[in-house]
Amino acid sequence: MPYLDDNLLVFTDLDGSLLDHHSYSWQPAQEWLNRLSAAHVPVILTTSKTAAEVAQLQQQLMLTQHPFIAENGAMISLPTDWPGKKESPTGHIIGASYEEIRHTLITLRQRYDFEFRGFGDVSPQQVVDWTGLELADAKLAMQREASEPLIWFGNELDFARFEKYLHEENLALTRGGRFWHVMGKEAGKGPAVEWLSQQYQQPSGKPVVSIGLGDGPNDIGMLNATDYAVVILGHHTHAMPLEKENGAFRTTQRGPEGWKQGLDHLIRL
Ligand SMILES: [Mg+2]
Incomplete structure (x- = not known):
């Protein structure tokens, strides 16, 4: 002890x-x-x-x-x-910066038509609706530096492909309540x-x-x-x-x- x-x-x-x-x-x-x-x-x-x-x-x-x-x-x-x-x-x-993560997400979405919305895609009011946070707190939650929460709207098959492509970019998905969190694989x-x-x-x-x-x-x-x-x-x-x-x-x-x-x-x- x-x-x-x-x-x-x-x-x-x-x-x-x-x-x-x-x-x-x-x-x-x-x-x-x-x-x-x-x-x-x-x-x-x-x-x-x-x-x-x-x-x-x-x-x-x-x-x-x-x-x-x-x-x-x-x-x-x-x-x-x-x-x-x-x-x-x-x-x-540890891992990738928020800018790098957003860049990869946007590229994958344009290329494969994946259906998801991250904090970087939406207004503070949308984050309030998703989370139940007060508006000021939602704005603080949106000041991200190294990970992106997102909601997946697509099908399971696409999700498996999405996960594979993220992995190839050294990114990983983890589940946290209703959001998936994208961050560096080693983070x-x-x-x-x-x-x-x-x-x-x-x-x-x-x-x-x-x-x-x-x-x-x-x-x-x-x-x-x-x-x-x-x-x-x-x-x-x-x-x-x-x-x-x-x-x-x-x-x-x-x-x-x-x-x-x-x-x-x-x-x-
Ligand atoms: Mg706890």
Whole structure:
């Protein structure tokens, strides 16, 4: 079990993990956030949201001195004083940029008549209708850097061809609720966690001890990539199998209560 004064890194999902699924409150986790902050342990938000959507929340959580992982791992946003920040001011992209993804999508649609609509094809009002977000939040969700959500309107045969052609362009499709997400083949929460862990390890040479906390199937890559995993009880019925079950703790509480329960169990003070 890790100690608070180990070289710790905490990676956490937002919705249903650090944030309550319904109220978006993180109050039960605040005591641990204070403790981790006092011990200079980076808490790295790891989410499917865009960097624009995460920015305000990261401020409210007082975590802006740390990086965060957005767009399901395709985009790593880096704090202003991060080494190498000047060369890549928007952050580190794993896979393809949004412009490259859009270019490939438009080319494939023109060539094969595929029937789909992505966020880049539609108005903010259409995204509101699709997602139920407020207009201002829909606009933030549309500020994409390395992945594109889309709705498929075509048949299954065409979908299989679409997937194959994307694969040939080093892009992959993942399912997230009602949308398909197109991003780089090698992108994901797991690879983003590995990339950041390496960055933290390099300067000191001292191995980092990473902890991941998540509640959903799209967190499995992150939970497999960390040394210790907290599987937070979710509002779903997916099994959440991990590659290595040792080092995994499954909470009986949901959301931030489960988040607290996991760290109470895992970290020795
Ligand atoms: Mg979640």
